[in-house]
Amino acid sequence: MIIRDRFTLGVLAGIVATVPALIVNTLSVALGFAKWYSHQIGGSIYLHPGLTDSP
Known part of the structure; x- marks a missing residue:
């Protein structure tokens, strides 16, 4: 099976790369x-301290 649509291929590649990272x-x-977690570190760039470590 070969995926020729570049958008579908990009979506699948993104999912395949994200799962092991998570x-x-x-x-x-x-x-x-x-x-x-990595999303907490990324969020701390834009949010005030304390907002990324509490629900």
């Missing part, structure tokens, strides 16, 4: 290697 990120926080 798994590694979740495991690193669960095992104590990291204190923050």
Whole structure:
């Protein structure tokens, strides 16, 4: 099966690349290697301190 549509191929490539990154990120926080998730670090660029670590 060959996907010739470049948009569909881009969507699938993005999903395939994101899933392992999320798994590694979740495991690193669960095992104590990291204190923050990557989306919290990215959000802290735009939000005030304290808004990214509380629900």
